[in-house]
Amino acid sequence: MTLAASATSLHRPGLGIALICAGVAGISINDMLIKLLSGGYPLHQIVATRAAVGLCIILVMLKLEGGWKLLRSDTPWLHLARGVLVVLANMTFYASVAIMPLGQATALFFVAPLFITLLSVPMLGERVGPWRLGAVFVGFLGVVVMQQPWAETPEGVAGARLALLLPVVSALLYALLQVLTRKLGVTTRASALAVHLQLMFLVVSAGFYLVAGDGRYMDSFDSEAARFLLRPWVLPSASDAMVFLLLGCISGFVGYALSASYRMADAAVIAPFEYVGLPLAIFWGWAIFGEWPIPATWIGCALIVGAGLVVFLRERARSRPQPGRRRGSTAVRR
Template sequence: MSPLRGILLKLISVLVFIAMAALIKATAAHVPPGEAVFFRSFFAIPVILVWLAWRRELRSGVRVASPLGHFWRGLLGTAAMGLGFAGLGMLPLPEVTAIGYASPILTVVFAAMFLGERVRAFRIAAVAMGLAGVLIVLSPRLGGIGVASDREALGAMVVLMGAVCSSLAQVFVRKLVASERTSAIVFWFSVTASVLSLISLPFGWVVPAPREAALLVLAGVLGGVGQVFLTSSYRFADAGVIAPFEYASMIFAIGIGYVFFGEVPTLIMLGGAALVISAGVLIIWREHQLGLERARQRKAMTPQG
């Protein structure tokens, strides 16, 4: 275990994923979301295969025990990705990032609904606080504060629906990790998303300009690289240590959004994001504590001698 190394790998993965989102955003005016999903997924596959070959896990790393589980995870994950990419064409990068923070909060709700996980007062309060933060972020776009254009309102709802799909996908991931290797989940998601994205082919795919094509291919490569760094980070530190650093994405999103797109976040958006981040950190901390408690209980029940 090397927590500092794990944290560093996590931060690199977060930066890489934000850079990937920025590349998708740079092409969003011309390239439809379904086509962007294809590039992002298809060109991530070679990176993942090279990584597995380097680790000598090329055969074992893609073996599956629950093909149907991978399909449903892929379907929901592809929908989440497509909706998120659509939102990048309508809203500033930091705002899309902030609304996306609703996903781990909603995962707590859906895990209780579909997996029977017990959610007590502490996490219920954290979920309520996080959802309040999401509403604050959404309010300017939905007419609660100021005047919002129809396009911005649509963008806000599209990104929120993407967060809902992402949280449902995470519920399937929680079931899959009981029987599947992480590398298999990552690999087959990219394959499934590549295939499912082709369904959108009749709905307006375009021939990208050379610059757009290069950006899209790079986005796919970065998606694969980010996944490798993310997966590797959990080899060096516990999830409870690493997970909170996901919220460094807001810092990266604000910086990249300002430098490359001239986007300046509003105080309302920052305030709502801070509330959502606080709720997310509390949920991560509580789930880490519950994990430690379950581990102690299992150890106490193990026969000694």
């Protein structure tokens, strides 16, 4: 089969939309479970366990799609850079959910498409018109509204104001990731992309364990986000072990579903459906943790989501879907 024929056979937008919705639902459950575990376990233990279970599932999918040969790549350093960015972005986002409402953290993360728009100018040489630049401005105005820099910083919480920027930092890292992902095109199978990511999670988590797995640095920080990163490893209880197992299974499915969705349809079609994750995050925050967004959060959400949708709609109008060419997503996350 020629490359053009293969690319055409991949263009299945209906299935791509179904996969992105299922994947985003999985992400919302994943985030909720990690926030649930954040009070008793270090982030690198959660990530390592999740990645180990998820890798087992992904390897089965890899075998079904063609076997070990799919892991060979002409751009190994690109995969490495992609994996590092994914891990860093995950850690900053999950550190944020330990200290702020899940819906707020998720909404702030959705500035990633706006970062992608800005980065596409210097890094990809793309032209960005006044509509998209205006949307970027409005989206970042939403970040300011949600951050409320005019409000008082909570007493006794060192670096609380900076900690609230963690989801935005995560979004910037993911934007860099997606600029790199554009270079991979459709030459790498979804299962192979997911294997690379899970392996990187395991390597980085192992590094955290070797350096800080005994919790020696935890008491050096007052920030709950930093303590979440640096807690000592703990043997899970039987009930928590089931949560760890569920996390791994969800991670395996999400990694495949998101990679596959963006190979089956253009991002201008797929990406708007990622915003399904925001009402789901707000629901889990309310149902599980008793969190309900304050008015400033609702206003910020509306500005960020509205700006993101304008960016996607302008992108769709600017360039029709082309078989063999897929634009970056924000949802490789988690």
